[in-house]
Amino acid sequence: MDDTLTSRDEDLSPGCSSFDQKRSEAESSCVSLRSDWSMEHPVHFKSGDTQTDLSHEVLNRFRSNLLEKFEHLYEETVMQGNPTLLNEIYTELYITESESGELKNEHEVRQIETQSRREATEDTAIKCSDIFRPLPGQDKAIRIVLTKGVAGIGKTVSVQKFILDWAEGKENQDVQLIFPLPFREINLMKDKTPSLLNLLHVFFPETKEIEILSDKYKVLFIFDGLDECRLSLDFKSKVKLCNVSESVSVDVLLVNLIVGNLLPSALIWITSRPAAADLIPSRCIHRVTEVRGFNEPQKEEYFSKRISDQSLADRIISHLKSSRSLYIMCHIPVFCWISAAVLEKMLSRAESGEIPKTLTQMYTHFLILQADIKHEKDYEKKVTDEDMIIKLGKMAFEQLVKGNLIFYEEDLRECGIDVTEASVYSGLCTQIFREESGLYQGKVFSFVHLSIQEHLAALYAHLSCTNNNRNVFEPITKQTWWAKVKDWFQYVSLSELHQRAVDEALKSKNGHLDLFLRFLLGLSVESHEILLQGLMKQTISRSDSNEKTVEYIKLKIRLIYSPEKSINMFHCLNELGDRSLVEEIQQYLKSGTIKEAKLSLSQWSAVVFVLLTSEEKLDVFDINKFVGENNKGKKLNVLQYLLPVIKVHLSVCGVTDKDCAALTSVLRSIPLQLRILDLSNKAIRDSGVKLLSVVLEDPRCKLETLRLRCCGVTDEGCAALCSALRSNPSHLRELHLSNNKLEDSGVTLLSAVLEHPHCKLEKLWLWDCGVTYEGCAALSSALRSNPSHLTQLDLSENKLEDSGVTLLSAVLEDPHCKLEILWLRCCGVTDEGCAALSSALRSNPSHLRELDLSENKLEDSGVTLLSAVLEDPRCKLQILGLSDCGVTDEGCAALCSALRSNPSHLRHLNLSNNNLEDSGVTLLSAVMEDPRCKLEKLWLRCCGVTDEGCAVFSSEIKPITPEIPESVQE
Incomplete structure (x- = not known):
């Protein structure tokens, strides 16, 4: 955002700059009511600031007037004498932070239908009252917020709730004055030439008694309904206005207020439908939020609040769920209101006619219902x-x-x-x-x-x-x-x-x-x-x-x-009642014969429609379900046909190296939606990774999980991947690169990504990547620079040896390290490396939850060192893999002693392929008999145990699970 703010048009200088920057000397010609001191020292407001010289009487009257105007849901119902209090029916809306510049040029119902297929949990919700507050980890000042959303989704109601909470003294009390100025009302003044001061006096007459436009007051302007604006907002105009008392046309006044020439410290909130949101240059906006209406729980909450009879409310919800097209539209609060009005009447008593199942039926019933509603007062009906x-x-x-x-x-x-x-x-x-x-x-x-x-x-x-x-x-x-x-x-x-x-x-x-x-x-x-x-x-x-x-x-x-x-x-x-194509495709999908069917373009369109309107939610889109062995050459066309489906699913898999170009083209058109990309076990090679890297470096890309296990990638492909991740490092959370020939050079490149201050990678899998001490050194150095995010690391099947593990141990003992899972299976570690590892865990024992050291030559001496970690009361280790580590009953004795001292955390223990014999098993049975013991799974495969060893386990002890868990196998 900061970069975009500095690259503004010269015509707008100094507008669109950050609102707390000093004014440039070029502004000295502007006439302003503010003092020279305020021009050089802008005020930074803090939560809890209060006005000292605003008239309490005037301020209370101002709040009271806003309260009276906004406490009811619809003004026309107030005029009829049937007011509905907003707080009685208000249901919290789902609002997320969005990307500026990503505007959809399509009908808003299409957007709702697409949105309904996306999991809401993938986005960070923002409370309406917090739209001017940065999210955790965001270090930016927010002056102008643009909130977009389709018609009827709840933008105006959100504004209304924000103002009502402020007027009632509940939220945002650091703001002294709020001026709601809907565009539909400002339009009425399009031929006027007021000053900003006069404009506010017209809309808010009580403000004539106070000095309202001063930098010592924190004020908020709310411009609701940018899509309804009939003014010509020219952001390239050379007209600069700095004086709040100077009269100009309303459009010039608004432009100068938005770009910061007028009242540069004032907060501004603009709402708009998506199609009109680009009327405000993105460089002028500090935050873009999106109102996405009701999510699934909020839909049901609305009907429960709206319908007093809970049984009737449940029947209405059940009916709406039976029609996918209707239930999708329930994301829109206004449609919920329409549906509630119609279905409450039709389901509460015997009604003739079919209960509406299509949009047209619902709206026609609503029109008939409204035609039957008459004014409570008598009137002469001059028009039918x-x-x-x-x-x-x-x-x-x-x-x-x-x-x-x-x-x-x-x-x-x-x-x-x-x-x-x-x-x-x-x-x-x-x-x-x-x-x-x-x-x-x-x-x-x-x-x-x-x-x-x-x-x-x-x-x-x-x-x-x-x-x-x-x-x-x-x-x-x-x-x-x-x-x-x-x-x-x-x-x-x-x-x-x-x-x-x-x-x-x-x-x-x-x-x-x-x-x-x-x-x-x-x-x-x-x-x-x-x-x-x-x-x-x-x-x-x-x-x-x-x-x-x-x-x-x-x-x-x-x-x-x-x-x-x-x-x-x-x-x-x-709507016409013809479902022939849809039913044909449903049969193909149900029977599984679609893979070999030669579908026409219209049939592929039907596939898209069926998948998008299905109640079943798929988290993974696998192209192999649609293209069989005999039709693999059609994958490019299928990917293009099914683009709308891919847009709404979180994961894509089943693609080979020949499909990467097509897949990349698809992904570049949907960078905001895709969260998971799984291309594991597909030979996409370096060429495929290079194509995908173009998508990853797109600043709009929000990919969180990338799986490229066993894809034939070398350090060359890794270089392209790392370059993209350095350009856009803040979204990826999981990276799977196991079973690729990255070697030390590739891991060194990855390390540069990990030490990037914006990198938020939490899980990294590098199983069998040809890493040695050199690569481990680069990785350890990066993790010491940025240790606070990585929680899972797999370096199994690499030749790290004791020297590499010693380097990793320095990372583990860092108090900022948050590593919870560490897999070092078959890494050539001996008791020497185990000593360094144990020392680090004694220094910082509270984060690690899972440790796999299987197939290393730890022997009894190494296990004895680990036992000292386990008996530390701060140790929280829950899963420990020690399969094939050369442990005998001597090491088992040390381990059992530690577990008796601290038995309450370990859940899974793998001791398979060790020479424990009956004596070691006898020691373990004593641990398991302890009532404090929480051990749930114990692996003792190939441990030299006889019938005599098995007999020591009492009937009270939980059954032994004789398999290796997936968590230890990756």
Whole structure:
């Protein structure tokens, strides 16, 4: 972040710099209300700072006004006299730190469907109240936060909760003043030229009585809804504004506030839908967070809070889980609200009709429900709900095509909607279409959620065809009387409308018509047309044309090369009730015959759809399950077909060296999602590792586990891998390189990665890599420089000998060392190396949990030295491998003595292939009879034990497990 801040455009100097930097001399020409001292010595606020000269009366009134405005969930319900307190129903949202610049150019429902397949536990959650606080280990000041999230996911509610907690004195009390300025309200001042001071006086009149804009106060500006902004935010403008009393256009004022020319110490929080987030240059932003709505537990918590009858709430949750498409949408809080409203009514008493199982059914039921809701007060109904639906639908469609989500009075008038009608005379509008007066006195209108706008737009398009014989995608032009007569006799079929809508949706780059299309097709199903008759009249039923629509969509699927677009086409087929392709693929997958099947492009698209909408969550994507021995040459195409599936799974395996180029291409397009990459036992060799290294060095790459065991890698491939890890060292946690010919040169390169201060590697496997004393020396030096992260190290089957183990012992005795698992199996260690190791563990015995020294010549003298470690009360060793170490009953006696002194920690002990004989086993049995003994597994294979030795074990002793555990075998 720091690097990006220093490379700002000259036009913005000194804006976008870190907010606590000194101002440059170039700013001296700017007029400012601050003193020269404050310009040279910016104030750093600390938690607990309190204002000393703000009027308590004014401040309390300010807090009280915000409290009154934000304590209820929806302003329109307050206006109706049915307020819902936010704190009563608020469910904590899942918010994570995200990457700036990684914005998805696709419909937001697609993003939700993809997100739902990712494990939430892979990301670090951030509480809403902590968005200006760095995470543990982050050393950066945070002034500007951008929070992105799809429509209805909870951005505005998060802002509301943040302000409410502050106003109630619960959170962020180091902030003196919070100024919430939603873009939808700022838009109303786009033609004004206020100063910042005047702007705040307009929105917050009580602030006229206090000096609010001074560096001695910590203030927060919240700009909610960047996607709703109708201002021209020009961040390359040369206009610099430093005086809070100087009048300029609102867009210039906002730009200068964001870049830091105005009030450089003020905190700023901006929320936006993803598609509009790049309106703010990433160099100006100190943190990007993402609201991801409800995770699985939060969904159920919401319905439990929303529905007072717990039995009914459980039935609603169960029904939603039965429909994958509905349950996925429950990530969006607004959809949970819609579903709760519909299902609470339908399941609480006997209702006619089918319980909704598709999105279209759910939204139509919701529309019918809202049409039945009337104002509690009496009013003269001057416009019918049917007329209002048509008018709202027309505006919804026209504004959807333009990409607008918020509307003003002129937008309503263009569609023949009288503002008074919309806000007073139609009971329908009280929930789906709301009016906000806001802090400023202008009126702003919006649908409660984008999906409601899309549903109404689809309903308008459907009714225009069935009732008015019109295709809404055809422009209305002035016609001669003869042309009008011809139109009366020209038949516009639903299939023509559907095909045109399919074409328009497929042409859209960001998929903004995808959900509209699903709704439009769902509305034409016969059962749905019957449902609509209860809401409004339809002149002609034309559901028979759906067969043509189905065939047209299947044709398009065969021709589409975009997996994302084809997925939406399958959702459309689902709305039309056609599951033929899906059911065919499900049979292939169930029988396992898909590996040898010659699938067409449309069938591969169906595979993607089935895998993404399946309730089963796969942690590993194995391409060998889809490509058999006879079709290995198709792996490149299959990887490309199944890209959306790979995006949402955490691990990829089953790829050879010839596939690495294709795999690398896939991984470069999804660097943020992939967490685990397993290519073990695949001959990808140095060439494959070099290709993968390009992915690893991408700063967006978040790979945490990389498994390259037995891949034919040498020091050449290791060099490319290490270069990438030095460029991007902070995310990888596990690295498996066992059974490769790295040798000392390769391990020396790895050591340079380990000593990097940002390296967070926790697990390193180097079993049988040709490492000697030289490589061990480089590794030990690196671990002494950066000892605090590595917890597991495997150096088995390497020729370390006593000299190498002595070097490692110096690492172990470092008090900062956190190593918990150390495997040194078959490393040529004798009692001399064991002495150094034991000395180190006596100095720092509390971290090591597992030690494997099997197949080393320790003999009795070495085991006796280890026994001194075991009897230390600080020792926490739980697993000890001493198989084939030349131990006799003498060494066993020392070991047993130590275990009697400290019997409560050791769980697994492997003494196989040692000459213990009956006398040694007799000693061990005495240890196991101790009630404090926690030993669970004891291996005594090939130890020279006879029937007499076995007889000493009493019936109370736990059975012996005669196998070597996987933890000792790797």
